[in-house]
Structure formats: structure tokens, C-alpha cells
Amino acid sequence: MSVNNSQVKHIAELANIPITEEESVKIAEAFSETLIVVDRLKKADVSKVGVTHQVTGFKNILREDVVKQEQSFTQKEALANAKTTYKGYFVVPYVLQSKDT
């Protein structure tokens, strides 16, 4: 199947990837080329098999639900790579707006 650039722009929004108009055209071409290869999968007979999401066969690997100090960051460590902080917190983009604005 092929993909057009307005579909690409929609996907970019879902994936939170900023792209230019020009990029959306190029990416649509690359997508279509890739999907030609992927579409060959449809030739395989999968009528008798289920899906495989993991290959080890391990199930429900759990550990004790306890805090391990040595595996925890201090507040200072956790913030060490943040671009902007405020009073010991991460600063995140503004996402909620009040009705009036």
C-alpha cells in the first residue's frame, strides 16, 4: 500500500515528531517503498499460527515490592540532566488551558 503526505502529517502529530511540509513528502515516499517490502508478508500462510510477542517463554517475572535505596535516585541526581527545573521539580510544557483563555 502507499501512503500520502497528509497521512504522514497526521502520523507525525500522533508520534509527536515535528516535520516540515518538504519532509512529509520525502517520508511518504520512503514509507511507500518500505511498505512494498512489508506487504510481501501477506503471501505467508499464517492461518494455523498465533502471534509471538516474546521468545523466552518466561511468565510473570516479579520481584519483591520493596524500595531499594541503592537503586533510587536522590532528587538532585534525578534532576541532574533536566534542561529546566523549578524548586526541585521538572518543568514540563503547559498542556492545560482554562476555558476563558
Next chain:
Amino acid sequence: MKLNELTLAESLAALDKKEVSIEEIYRDLDQAYQAKNQDLNIYLSLNKTALAQAKKASRKPLRGLPIAVKDNFCTKDLPTTASSKLLNGFLPQYESTVTQKLKENGGVIYGKTNLDAWAHGSSTETSDYGRTLNPRNTKHLPGGSSGGSAAAVAADLSIAAIGSETAGSIRQPAAWCGTVGFKPSYGRVSRFGVVAMASSTDCPGPLAKTVEDACILLNSFAGPDEKDATCNKEKAPDFTSFLDQSIKGMKIGVIYQDVKEIAQTNEKLLEELNILKEMGVQVEITKALDPHHAIGVYTVVQRAEVSSNLARYDGIRYGKDRSYFGDEAKRRIMLGTFTLTKGHADQYYNLAQKVRTLYLENYKELFKKYDVLVAPTSPSFAKEIGASASSPMFGELEDMLLEPSSVTGLPGINVPFYRDETSNLYLGANFIAPMWQENLIIKIADAFEKNTKWNSWRNKS
């Protein structure tokens, strides 16, 4: 001979006999780095305290020897970029389990090596910090994504190296650079602290000068880790215990001889496998499920997992914002998002996971008859620089022969089986075995390496 040209096993022996000192090894390695790294672009950063750490590790198993580490392993207080501009300046607050265990066993991180940005590729050409060149022939690519680690080994800019593989990223660059590359069973090594790509197939492993070296190094970081829930809880075996074993009576199935595009490579491999027959191994051509389907499986599964794993890069807690993703990462994240959207998930994602099951079943059948399967690692010799721009599917086509064993989690090892005298480029064979049975491929690969002339460290000119 310069001491950086020693194998890991030779270095350990020389240190123990006090024939050389750890300072002398670092001195020769530093000189080689000065002479070659600028042109080859192998290391993105060096560990300035390496020698000091080495001196403190003299009683530990790896004796403080310098190991190159792919720059997608988080290393506390050492820059970790995954070769992306987005992570430029990132200093991890924690250590990956692999590098933690490496240090506990006396290995020292000499420096961090180049890769395709986010490990998305098979050329090391898509790095945001420039391409790495193949030390065997600098007009050619080293392969990837662990191209920096493979090149570090091939150029003797490390004693051994660590890489990671999702579908070919250890074995393919090892093949192109004429080194050994060992991808253990998925779950044999912890993924904790590795910049995630496709979590259901990501697997760290060694790139080394010999099979023996790969086993020594793997011993230092394989095994259970409670920080990775997909890690096998069983203790890893001593991988060196499978060296120098009799291989008489073993059965090897040669697969992909019917893949037309690789006829020449196949022919050369078949010829070289004769040595195994002389050693009492039954070598038989057999048919496996067409590897072409695996390109689609891998492309869909990998993109889907990438879109999820790379969602965390929002520039808030660390790194820069999402506009810093390169073209390849953008394409992969978006294609993954697309194949997971309503209406396309069945058509692509679930279909791919079903074809994955077909490969698992096919291997199950094949391993009823054979102990080990073998095929060329890569369709051809290392491609020329610039080749990765030819197609958005470049990597997938180059890795086609490895993808079936990657999506099924099987262990595989690349050993050189041919060298072209004119170009000085190598071809590699990929031996694979059932899940958790690394012992079988170690036995065969070690015997093959020691009884052929293709390993450049065992056969110095």
C-alpha cells in the same frame, strides 16, 4: 609487535607471567588511538581515568584491560549519546548492568564507540557524529550498528569490545570488519541501561579478535539481573569451557543455499565448510523458511517497538527535544506509529508477529535434525562508503540472513571464513543454535577458527 595487537587471552597470559605491564599495554593503545582514530572515527569519547581504574583492577579476572563499549550503554559520568544529537551532553546517572558487571570483573571502559544513531542501521553511516570507516579498507563501511566496536577490534584500537544487536548489529559489522561477533540467546544478557531499540530482540554481546576472547568477555557480563525482567534467571555457563572440544559426530545444516542473491558467497562458504567434514562433522545442505519474509517481520516489529521506546525522549528529564531526531529515527518512529494505529495493527503488526511464529516453528523442526545451522552472515563483502543512502531499507536488506534468528532470539556467532586479497575485505559465517545452547556454536566456531587460515590474529602475516 605492539601490545594493543594482542588478543584478550594473550594479554591476560602476558600480564600474569609479568612479561608486560598494564601501563605498557595502555601506552601502545594510546599511541594507536592517536595515530588512527581521527581518520577512522571509531571512538566518540574516551574514559580519561581508564589507566587509573586499570591499575586498581589488577587482581580481577580481566586485569584492568581496556574494552571498547558501544555508546548506547549508559555509563555513569561518561557521556552516552547513542550517536544522536538529541543525547548530546547526556551524562547518565546510573550504570548499565553490562558495564557494571564488566567493571566488577576488572574490565575497563577505554572509550565509547560510534554506531548508527539510536542503533538504527547497518552501516554506522547514519551516526549524527559522522561515519566510521572500515579499518580493513577505508573506502568501505564497517557495517553496523555496532560498527565502531567492530572497527575498534579490527584496528587493534581495543583489546576487545562490547556491542548490542537487535537484528544483526553485532554479527554483521563483525563480518564486514573480519572479527568475531557473538550474539548470545535473547535474555542471556541484561538489557538494563542499554538505550532501548526493540525490547523483544535487543541483546548485548562481545565483538572480539577470537572466539576464545569473545567467550572470556561474555563470561564477565552474562547472567541473571533482577533489573531486567526478560533476563534468564539461570546462572550463565562458563562459556570458555566449550572451547577446544571435540566436534566429531555433530550435525550441521547449511541453510539459504537456495537464496539466489548470495550464490557467490554461498559457494565460498560451502567450500570452507569442508574442513569441518574432515573433523568428523556431518555437513548437509537443508532448506529453511525463506529469509525474505523476515525483512517484513523485523521491519514491522522493530518500528513498532521503536515508536514506543523512543516516546520517552521528550527533552524534559534529559536530552534535547524531539526536533533533534535524525531522519532515520523520525522515519522509524512514524512507521511504527502507523503500523500500530487502529485499522493497520492487524494488517501489519499482528501479521508480522504470526510470521515470527512460523520462523520459530521452522527452527524447531530444523533443530530436531541438526545441532547447528550455518549460512553467510552478510550477502556480500563490506559495501562502499555512501551505500546506506541507496534505500530506506538498506539495513534490512543487508541483515536479511540474520533477521530470522534475531526475531526468534537464537544465539549466533560470526567467524571470518574468507578474505579477498585485493580488497582485504572479509566474509563471515553465522553459526546458530537453539535457545540457550551457546555451547554448540562455541564448539563449532572455535574449531573452525583454529583450523582455517582466516582469523587475522591467529594467522599473523
